[in-house]
Amino acid sequence: MFLSPGNIRRTALVLSGCLIVYVVWKLKEDMSDQTLDYFLSQSHIKQRDAAEVRWSHAVNSRSRLMEALAGPSHMIEADVIIRGKDPKEPIMAHPPDTDSDITLKDWLQGVKTHSKGIKLDFKSLDAVSPSMALLEEVLNDWSPPVWVNADILSGPGGQATPLEHQAFLSAVTDLPARTVLSLGWTTGWTAGKVNPGYSWEMVQRMEEICRTLKHPVTFPVRAALLAQSSSQLTWLLQQSDRYTLTVWTGQDDKFTVEDLLPFRNMFDISRTYYDLPDSFRTEVIMT
Structure with missing residues (x-):
């Protein structure tokens, strides 16, 4: 069949358009959170x-790791720090602890044979940097979800010093595109007082x-501060399909399930994780 020059040009344009659509779709897929897709596939x-x-939280010892893997x-x-004495290497511990019975290298080897994220x-x-070198070795032949978390901005009531965001992001930039960056704010909460929420300045700077x-990117947000931050966090989620929330709580924080529901009702249920006690998480599902 003979194609005229005009038909050839039109065909080339159509094929180019299809290629562009595919590339854009593929880039969007690669940049999206694939955590739920993995767990569905399993x-x-x-x-x-x-x-x-x-x-599972604070899995910073060999016994806690065995328990989490079996659960x-x-x-x-888990929390990663540099051991406070020689040999100076990444270990699993939360400050003020400075030592642990398990290194990050051994911890990663322990989870590598399981399907846990x-x-x-x-x-x-x-x-961060020495941990990324160890993590990259594991990621070459490992498919479960990987999240890396740091508080990079000061948030409501936050007293701790956040990590310098440019240095942190520079250290993790070469991780595979499917890796979820969990980027949060330092926060505080005091019983019996009016606790401010995430301000417009805070969410706009994060975005x-x-x-x-x-x-x-997932934004870890404190459950007890959700009700007073609904407009700000709603706006933040609307800025990109790459963004999700991860709702967490301090041990003594007070909040209700009703405080959590606006985000579940307004957005796709795939976009808000609930890193909460099972009693709250189950109630969210059933509400």
Whole structure:
């Protein structure tokens, strides 16, 4: 069949357009949060509902790791610091602890043979770069979700010093595109007092930092501060499909399930994780 020059040009334009659409779609897919897709593929959850994801916290010892790997949680969260004495290497511990019975290298080897996702929480910059080198070795042949977390801005009531965001993001920028960056604010909460929420300045500054990142981003937000931050956090989620929330709580914080529901009702249920006690998480699913 003979094609005229005009038909050839039109065909070339159509094919070019299809290629552009595919590339844009593929880039968007690569930059989206694939956590739920992985757990669905393993039949660990029933639907793309982030509230179904269960968490283990402070898995900073060999015994806690064994317990978490044998338990029902989907995501294992642990803290990474540099050991306070020689040999100076990344270990699993939360300040003020300075030592541990398990290094990050051994911890990663322990989770590597399981289908659990991991979330590594960094409290200081000195642990980030050496940890990324260890993590990159594991990620070459490992498919479960990987999240890296740091508080990079000061938030409501926050007393701790946040990590310098440019240094942290520079250290993690070469992680695979599917890696979720969990970027938060330092916060505080005091019983019996009026606790301010996340201000417009706080969320706008966070979005300014995150808008050009090539990874999916989840914002860890304190459950007890949600009700007074609804407008601000709603706006933040609306800025990109790459963004999700991860709702967490301090041990003594007070909040109600009703405080959590605006985000579940307004957005796709795949966009808000609930890193909460199972009693609250289950009630969210059933409400």
